[in-house]
Amino acid sequence: MEKINLKDYAENFVDIYNDIQETFPKAVLHQAFICKFSSNEYIVRFDEDIQHLFLLLDGRAKIYIVHENGKRALIQFLKKDDFIGELSLIEVEKNLKDVVAINDCTCLAVPLASSKEHLLNDNLFLHNLSKYLGDKLLKRTDHYTAMQDYEFKNRLAKYILQIENDGCFQEKHTETAEYVGVSYRHLLYTLNQFHEDGLLEKKGRKYFIINKEKLERLSSKKD
Amino acid sequence: MEKINLKDYAENFVDIYNDIQETFPKAVLHQAFICKFSSNEYIVRFDEDIQHLFLLLDGRAKIYIVHENGKRALIQFLKKDDFIGELSLIEVEKNLKDVVAINDCTCLAVPLASSKEHLLNDNLFLHNLSKYLGDKLLKRTDHYTAMQDYEFKNRLAKYILQIENDGCFQEKHTETAEYVGVSYRHLLYTLNQFHEDGLLEKKGRKYFIINKEKLERLSSKKD
DNA sequence: ACCTCAATATGAGATATCTCCTATTATTAT
DNA sequence: ATAATAATAGGAGATATCTCATATTGAGGT
Structure with missing residues (x-):
């Protein structure tokens, strides 16, 4: 992990820095x-306290998420503009999660201890946070209910369409299996x-979609 | 559905009314x-707009949650102090859910249209809402990840312990099956x-726990 | 009191999905 | 470079869970 001064970063990434300024109070x-x-x-x-x-x-x-039985489930992919640690900020999280970088990641880091007060009194920030949490709640619920209401092949079709480029x-099969909640073996089948x-x-190791309509039909199978 | 004047209600339920006053701006x-x-x-x-x-x-x-394939999944039980419609307030919800009273329910109803402004500018309310959403997110995630990382008998044991009195x-089997995500048939098995x-x-139709330790061991099965 | 619909109960058979095993490549670290 | 580790790939067999069918019992409405 490498730390960089915010000012130095701001010089090279002006537009991103502007967005940051709108999200966080000075x-x-x-x-x-x-x-x-x-x-x-x-x-x-x-298993370690979160500081930022x-x-x-x-x-x-x-x-x-790490379960007591040792199993680990991939519950969400994070991308630009996602928060990490926001549940600790509002003090509702008891069991922390593992968060792992998939590729090289650049993050803004805000020390929790000294910023909590400011953030929790900033109306705009709270409003954004609420929307962010609400959105996350909906997405996660959709993901998991789909899991029990659709057969695996339907879910896999949906996932492929969602992530294809x-x-x-070309996602790693190991990761895909963890995310869609089946064994590696069954994914292969x-x-x-x-x-x-x-x-x-x-x-090679990549799969190419050659019948998108059929895949789409499968992904929203109504029967 | 029966409407009651808030003032009339307040006279009979003083303590609850006091809580309400702390949650919502005047x-x-x-x-x-x-x-x-x-x-x-x-x-x-x-399939209907929410007004309150x-x-x-x-x-x-x-x-x-109602899926396109017609299946319905019970995603959460609500009890005292739970919000209904809070995701519409912050405008993140696209697909509404069905919310059904299990027994007789008393709710405070706040018209969304005329209150949105006030609520979204009230710092205390937003802070509470964030905590509420964060908590809901964690609970729902736990519920669903347990679903894929534990076998059904483990989950059922956990559920029984959580809801027994x-x-x-004596929960309805139909409801239990929908909540824990298995077929009615398999629940019976x-x-x-x-x-x-x-x-x-x-x-009769009730089940009594006669070996709680064993049930607890099963509910947190690590092997 | 009677009818209707929902909930309970169980059997039989099908299959989606898992576990365990064994090889063969990629990737990463020393 | 080479060893070590993780990812890919597939066989064989077990089982957890589902679907469909059918009968009985309970509760709510008129």
Whole structure:
């Protein structure tokens, strides 16, 4: 993890810095700095106290919940403008999560201890936070209810459509399996089935969508 | 649905009214009133606009998400002090949920249109709302991740312990099945198994816990 | 009191999904 | 560079869970 002075960063990323200024009150920004995490580095660990509120400025990360039985579930992917640690700020979180950088990540880091007061008295910030939390709640609920109301192949179709890029699906299978909540083995089976059914074409380790309509029909299966 | 004047209600429920006064700014309370819903009545329908923010004062209700494939999942039980419609207040909800009274419910109703401004500018209210949403997020996440990381018998054990009263479990099986996310048939199987394993005793339609330790061990199964 | 609909109960058979095993590549770290 | 670790890939067998069918019992409405 590498720390960078906020002023230095601001010079190179003017537009992002402007957005930051609209999100956080000035008094708080004086204490903030930039953190860079490299791929696979832990941003937050479930068994360590969290000291900062982060705002993800660049890169992708993933949140894991760690269960008592040792199993870990990938509960959310984070991208630009996502908060990390906002539940600690409002003091509702008892069990921290693991947050891991997927690729190189740049974050704004705000020390919790000294900023809490300011943030919780800033109306605009609170309003934004509420919207952010509400949105997160809805997304997470959708994700998980889909999980129990749809069969895996429907969910996988939806996931592929959601994450594909130029018709190419190249997520790590291990991560996909953790996120969509099936065993690695079963993911492979289903992927092969999609291949046999003429939905996907496999080239090396990548899959290409060759019948998008069919995949879309599968993703919103009503029967 | 029966409407009652807030003043009339306040006379009979002084303590509850005091709590309400701390939650909502005065200007908003002037427009508020009391709603009484009877058992099985819809408080909110997924296909109708929502006009009020509700605060549940008495009774229990349940939230359903309605999927495109027609299936419905029970996503949360509501009790005293839970909000209904708070996501519409902050304008993040696109797909409404069904909210149904389980028994007779008493709610404070705040007209959304005329109160939105006031509420979103009240710092205390926003702070409370953030905490409420954060808490809801965590609970829902726990519920659903447990769903994929634990086998059904473990989850059922946990659920029974959570909802039992004086050692007696008497929830409707249909509701339980919807909440814990298995078919009614499979719930029955597992309940029978609990009976055979000496965890539960059946009397009429009620189940009584006869081996709590064993049930607790099952609920937090680490292996 | 009678009818209707919802909830309870259970059987039989199908299958979606899991666990465990074993190889073969990629990636990362020393 | 080379070892070590993680990711990909697939076989074989087990089982958790589902769907469908049917019968009985309970509760609410008129």
